[in-house]
Ligand code: ADP
């Protein structure tokens with residue numbers, strides 16, 4: 001087995017054809033990574049390779065480039081097969097290969113994975129794709145249906161083999177590999193080499209070169225990883241606070257969908273931050289312009305999806321915010337790797353919902369690092385930092401400008417108005433802070449909660465596997481809250497907001513909630529205030545200081561067969577002034 005050495009080499013020295021090395025230059029790949037330097041030469045020679053390297057070491061190019069070099073684009077049949085564990089990884093690999101091959105005329109890539117309908121996949125294969133990238137299950141389906149034939153396949157790569165093992169794909173992979181010609185060149189890549197993977201290697205690889213890049217434990221040591229457990233405040237407000245109080249040169253915020261990039265960026269902009277969205281709807285030129293603006297400091301914050309942020313290399317990025325967590329834990333590693341470039345210090349803050357907390361352990365394992373709890377800046381701290389900034393601003397003005405004339409004006413004003421200069425300074429300050437108050441108050445607007453939705457649908461979408469439905473487009477429309485503005489709500493009641501673990505996805509309607517609560521504790525419905533329904537939870541206003549036994553009783557209530565699991569919420573629903581109606585005695589039984 002050969003371990004990595006760090007002798008610098010160039011791509012040209014590895015013997016890659018020019019059609020590939022020019023594409024690499026365009027992609028900004030200057031030198032090969034260690035695993036690439038080790039695996040490309042033997043793979044170009046036609047040898048089999050067993051490659052052991054962690055995430056982010058550049059494995060896609062390590063097998064993708066030499067495999068592409070062996071493809072005859074005049075033959076419009078599958079010649080290269082890549083098996084990857086998940087739909088996301090398959091798509092990523094396919095996209096990378098398309099980029100590597102962008103100067104190879106006539107080269108086509110087909111991506112096959114579960115959850116998507118067969119039609120487009122048949123079409124892609126039939127158009128003469130030479131490269132097939134896919135997940136094991138769907139690849140088997142295509143083989144069974146004979147829509148995919150392997151007799152011309154000269155190269156097969158297993159990507160993230162240990163992950164496929166973990167996901168129970170071992171037998172599927174063996175089944176697929178059994179369909180390959182004996183001469184097919186094999187590359188097996190894995191972050192670890194458990195015995196089952198070695199067995200596959202022994203069975204399907206011919207005298208392979210075993211190449212390994214030793215995991216670099218401290219690779220992410222310069223990145224401080226923080227996690228804010230989402231509670232109390234919604235994510236937009238949280239992001240606002242982070243953007244305002246933490247010091248950073250450039251920040252990248254990861255969100256799930258294209259729509260979210262726009263929405264979150266616009267929100268930040270409206271609050272006075274130099275933020276912009278970057279997403280797949282923008283063309284390459286627009287994206288580059290935006291990235292340049294971040295690079296030169298015109299913009300401070302980019303709000304991006306994974307798809308467009310991949311490969312972003314901007315050394316000034318010193319803060320990464322995971323506004324939404326990625327479906328794939330490894331993507332987390334890629335994301336936070338956008339900061340801490342070239343040994344600089346970086347920070348990542350992830351907004352993690354209580355039910356997603358288990359992921360922290362995976363992140364720690366994947367980064368060999370610690371993820372620390374992060375407390376959001378309080379409203380008081382925000383005020384303090386604003387005052388501090390204002391002071392700095394004033395001192396800068398004093399240091400850099402001649403203000404003698406202004407001094408005269410102030411003196412005259414003070415004399416004429418018989419006010420102290422402190423009074424006048426305070427009045428100016430008062431005026432200045434109207435847009436951004438020096439003593440900010442908690443923002444009570446509940447509608448924000450609508451955007452702070454659950455990770456609803458991810459699991460469903462992951463199973464369904466449709467890329468388009470994965471949120472880039474799929475979650476318009478139904479994300480907003482449904483509100484009840486009851487005509488019968490009383491204005492003389494001291495309200496408290498409660499959270500219920502039942503929402504639209506369970507089929508709940510405001511009426512169901514009113515009915516269930518009113519019945520269970522014999523409460524007149526005029527004592528049930530506003531109800532905001534979200535996908536998987538809802539908020540309801542009930543009178544403050546409910547007796548414990550009543551509260552306990554409510555705990556067991558079910559709506560649409562879903563336990564409401566009522567809890568106190570810190571997020572207030574905006575109380576709207578309503579006409580009092582009825583004056584029934586408040587009555588709990
Ligand atoms: P792995 O599969 O090992 O996790 P990838 O192949 O996905 O790694 O590469 C990780 C990132 O590094 C990608 O953004 C890729 O574009 C980038 N990358 C890979 N090789 C190079 C290189 N030689 N120079 C610059 N960037 C590279």
Ligand code: MG
Nearest residue numbers: 059060159160
């Ligand atoms: Mg990979």
